[in-house]
Amino acid sequence: TFTGLGPAEIKNVEASIPEPLREAWREHKYFVRHVETTLARSLYNCDELAAYSGTALAFRDRLIIEWNKTQQRQTFTDQKRVYYLSLEFLMGRTLDNAMLNVGLKDVARDGLSDLGFRIEDVINQEHDAALGNGGLGRLAACFLDSMATLNYPAWGYGLRYRYGIFKQEIVNGYQVEIPDYWLDNNPWEFPRHEITVDIQFYGNVKKYQDENGRISNSWEDGEIVQAIAYDVPIPGYGTKTTNNLRLWSSKASSGEFDFQKFNAGDYESAVADQQRAETISAVLYPNDNLERGKELRLKQQYFWCAASLFDIVRRFKKTKRAWAEFPDQVAIQLNDTHPTLAIVELQRILIDKEGLEWDEAWNIVTKTFGYTNHTVLPEALEKWSVPLMQNLLPRHLQIIYEVNLFFLQSVEKRFPNDRDILSRVSIIEESHPKMVRMAYLAIIGSHKVNGVAELHSDLLKSTLFKDFVKIYGPDRFTNVTNGITPRRWLHQANPRLSALIAEKLGGYDFLKDLTLLDKVEAFVDDKAFREEWAVIKRENKLRLARHIKATTGFDVNPNALFDVQVKRIHEYKRQQLNIFGVIHRYLSIKAMSAEEKKKVVPRVSIFGGKAAPGYWMAKTIIHLINNVADVVNKDPEVGDLLKVIFIADYNVSKAEIICPASDISEHISTAGTEGSGTSNMKFVLNGGLIIGTCDGANIEITREIGEQNIFLFGNLAEDVEDLRHRHFYGDFKLDPQLERVFDAIKDNVFGDKADFSALTSSIEEHGDYYLVSDDFNSYITTHEMVDEAFQNQEEWLAKSITSVARMGFFSMDRVTNEYADSIWNVEPLDVTD
Numbered sequence: 008t009f010t011g012l013g014p015a016e017i018k019n020v021e022a023s024i025p026e027p028l029r030e031a032w033r034e035h036k037y038f039v040r041h042v043e044t045t046l047a048r049s050l051y052n053c054d055e056l057a058a059y060s061g062t063a064l065a066f067r068d069r070l071i072i073e074w075n076k077t078q079q080r081q082t083f084t085d086q087k088r089v090y091y092l093s094l095e096f097l098m099g100r101t102l103d104n105a106m107l108n109v110g111l112k113d114v115a116r117d118g119l120s121d122l123g124f125r126i127e128d129v130i131n132q133e134h135d136a137a138l139g140n141g142g143l144g145r146l147a148a149c150f151l152d153s154m155a156t157l158n159y160p161a162w163g164y165g166l167r168y169r170y171g172i173f174k175q176e177i178v179n180g181y182q183v184e185i186p187d188y189w190l191d192n193n194p195w196e197f198p199r200h201e202i203t204v205d206i207q208f209y210g211n212v213k214k215y216q217d218e219n220g221r222i223s224n225s226w227e228d229g230e231i232v233q234a235i236a237y238d239v240p241i242p243g244y245g246t247k248t249t250n251n252l253r254l255w256s257s258k259a260s261s262g263e264f265d266f267q268k269f270n271a272g273d274y275e276s277a278v279a280d281q282q283r284a285e286t287i288s289a290v291l292y293p294n295d296n297l298e299r300g301k302e303l304r305l306k307q308q309y310f311w312c313a314a315s316l317f318d319i320v321r322r323f324k325k326t327k328r329a330w331a332e333f334p335d336q337v338a339i340q341l342n343d344t345h346p347t348l349a350i351v352e353l354q355r356i357l358i359d360k361e362g363l364e365w366d367e368a369w370n371i372v373t374k375t376f377g378y379t380n381h382t383v384l385p386e387a388l389e390k391w392s393v394p395l396m397q398n399l400l401p402r403h404l405q406i407i408y409e410v411n412l413f414f415l416q417s418v419e420k421r422f423p424n425d426r427d428i429l430s431r432v433s434i435i436e437e438s439h440p441k442m443v444r445m446a447y448l449a450i451i452g453s454h455k456v457n458g459v460a461e462l463h464s465d466l467l468k469s470t471l472f473k474d475f476v477k478i479y480g481p482d483r484f485t486n487v488t489n490g491i492t493p494r495r496w497l498h499q500a501n502p503r504l505s506a507l508i509a510e511k512l513g514g515y516d517f518l519k520d521l522t523l524l525d526k527v528e529a530f531v532d533d534k535a536f537r538e539e540w541a542v543i544k545r546e547n548k549l550r551l552a553r554h555i556k557a558t559t560g561f562d563v564n565p566n567a568l569f570d571v572q573v574k575r576i577h578e579y580k581r582q583q584l585n586i587f588g589v590i591h592r593y594l595s596i597k598a599m600s601a602e603e604k605k606k607v608v609p610r611v612s613i614f615g616g617k618a619a620p621g622y623w624m625a626k627t628i629i630h631l632i633n634n635v636a637d638v639v640n641k642d643p644e645v646g647d648l649l650k651v652i653f654i655a656d657y658n659v660s661k662a663e664i665i666c667p668a669s670d671i672s673e674h675i676s677t678a679g680t681e682g683s684g685t686s687n688m689k690f691v692l693n694g695g696l697i698i699g700t701c702d703g704a705n706i707e708i709t710r711e712i713g714e715q716n717i718f719l720f721g722n723l724a725e726d727v728e729d730l731r732h733r734h735f736y737g738d739f740k741l742d743p744q745l746e747r748v749f750d751a752i753k754d755n756v757f758g759d760k761a762d763f764s765a766l767t768s769s770i771e772e773h774g775d776y777y778l779v780s781d782d783f784n785s786y787i788t789t790h791e792m793v794d795e796a797f798q799n800q801e802e803w804l805a806k807s808i809t810s811v812a813r814m815g816f817f818s819m820d821r822v823t824n825e826y827a828d829s830i831w832n833v834e835p836l837d838v839t840d
């Protein structure tokens with residue numbers, strides 16, 4: 008029935024409601040309205056999924072308003088913006104985060120509870136936005152959170168994949184990949200059908216004389232694919248700033264070209280063209296730290312770079328500023344080399360379309376870009392075949408050759424007596440076929456290059472990019488150690504711990520300035536505080552135990568030491584070292600007397616992570632973990648002393664359950680191979696201790712929390728090369744304890760030994776590239792120290808509390824401010840001013 012209430016009267020009704028209830032009333036009103044109208048349901052047949060949608064839509068309304076205001080304000084002020092270009096944004100779920108950022112989760116909890124729903128169940132209805140593989144993609148998501156929270160005018164640009172990272176199922180111990188179709192009913196994206204860009208591929212380059220008599224190049228013919236923008240609001244925590252993430256989706260161009268085919272009756276071929284175009288944004292490549300050089304991947308890269316650059320340039324041109332001001336208005340950060348074509352595309356736009364001279368344009372380009380490198384692993388460094396690029400992007404290849412020519416000329420002038428340096432630093436590798444080295448192009452086209460942890464950045468300077476340090480000097484290269492957002496990884500994932508800290512610190516300010524955590528250390532001897540801390544850890548372990556029971560059917564003892572390794576499965580991350588250690592433990596227990604068994608500290612070894620579908624060794628490791636679990640978990644001689652769990656389909660929302668529940672977690676990569684690692688930070692921030700190698704950010708974590716609070720083991724990065732060299736020349740002896748483990752595998756204790764022969768022989772016979780045998784003894788000994796330490800619960804607790812108190816450095820806010828100051832030169836803009 009029509010109430011006769013206009014906006015003014017509604018305002019009056021609102022005003023008549025007592026202030027503390029007003030938000031609750033609004034929330035309820037939005038919720039009911041969306042359930043009844045947007046979803047066309049009644050409150051009487053509102054299930055959990057509808058309750059999720061209604062809540063999400065209610066919060067979405069709030070975000071949209073702030074989002075519009077933020078964008079208007081940023082456009083009006085027209086100060087420098089940051090554009091973060093990433094092929095991956097591993098966002099996870101949005102609703103919980105949105106409720107916390109807006110500060111109304113408690114209101115929503117009460118409202119939902121009045122309607123008979125538990126907020127956790129409602130939150131669990133949401134599908135993860137899983138547009139990423141692992142650390143690199145999650146870092147991009149943490150960046151977005153921090154940039155909004157700190158009020159930086161910043162946009163993310165990415166691809167709107169129809170399929171995110173595959174879902175993992177374990178069938179008979181093997182990984183099986185299921186497509187992740189995630190787009191239906193996603194309330195968090197807004198299609199902008201009016202924002203489109205035509206993207207060209209193939210074709211050829213023609214020279215012509217322009218009106219000033221200048222010889223110019225024009226890229227002609229080929230085929231056109233249309234990019235359509237989809238926008239996602241990115242709210243900051245405790246601020247009105249709501250930034251934008253723009254994801255591009257591909258579609259066949261609606262240009263004349265296609266209509267001609269339709270009109271000519273060539274219906275089938277026109278539809279095929281359409282499907283081919285849509286394939287570009289169809290699927291995320293599921294490789295972490297591996298590049299396979301597929302043409303479709305290159306198409307994705309160019310499609311996304313060209314659409315983003317067009318968009319950025321279009322926005323800049325509206326301001327009518329001179330081109331020389333471009334770098335004062337625009338900072339573009341390249342998340343690894345995947346967006347390196349953006350450098351070439353900007354140069355092309357400036358010289359071919361806007362008529363700038365080469366030098367003037369190149370000066371603008373290099374001032375605009377910054378490049379972040381995430382790995383030194385050679386198999387992850389992008390190289391594109393010259394013939395492939397010649398065919399797909401003929402004009403870009405010309406520009407790359409020109410950039411290379413000018414670069415090599417300048418190098419030759421500076422180092423006239425160095426015969427080899429030119430071939431070493433050339434963007435073009437003189438192989439068959441020739442290859443474009445994208446990292447070199449990224450360095451040459453950027454004003455700053457950074458690594459993601461101190462050791463990693465040092466290694467870049469002393470190995471991979473050594474020549475470039477010589478050429479450009481050390482100032483172009485810098486380090487910005489990674490971080491994580493404390494909003495998601497403490498407050499959202501571990502609300503009770505966050506509340507306990509807030510109670511002691513007098514509020515939640517630490518979520519915006521994580522260095523305030525240092526005040527927690529004053530409570531390390533406070534009895535009540537310590538008890539509460541321990542209770543929270545136990546609760547979190549129980550929560551994980553329930554998840555394990557529900558998903559695997561196994562019961563785990565919450566008093567046992569929970570030992571967790573969750574991350575992408577990769578030989579360099581050494582899950583094989585961990586599972587061999589577990590087998591060693593199992594064999595030791597089996598050999599014990601009843602008396603000896605009484606002294607054993609019960610353990611649950613928990614694994615999780617996806618293997619790239621084509622990475623056979625990684626899949627073999629998963630298989631071994633599951634087979635070991637099968638044998639160990641039902642062995643009555645072992646009972647509660649050891650359980651092995653593989654959690655299928657590890658993703659962001661599972662990480663939120665797992666990270667708060669560890670006693671110890673494993674970050675055990677071969678020294679010098681892990682760029683940074685970020686789950687190490689998540690676990691410590693949640694009061695878990697870690698065992699790790701001197702690698703990536705483990706080193707800085709140790710420096711911050713103190714070496715008495717971490718379990719370090721293994722060879723150092725500086726010794727790795729020498730050890731590998733020795734292995735290669737036959738100087739290798741399998742560690743005797745590891746030999747015992749291999750003997751058990753070869754006795755078919757964990758299934759058919761043939762299934763694992765590639766794994767054991769990679770160590771015994773093929774050089775043990777990742778030094779599993781070299782580090783095995785030290786690994787086992789260190790785990791014995793872990794057991795020992797765990798028996799002294801009081802000291803363990805002190806380590807846990809002290810470590811959390813000292814984790815302030817690893818906030819993504821510190822990281823974002825460092826990029827802003829030393830790379831982007833951008834200032835925050837408070838939209839509430």
Ligand code: Z2T
Pocket residue numbers: 140141142143144146294295296297343381382387459489681682683684685703
């Ligand atoms: C990735 O997740 C990482 C590096 C890559 O290099 C690619 C992917 Cl998909 C091309 C990871 C690093 O392995 C990890 O050490 C680091 O913490 C993370 O990026 C974020 O910097």
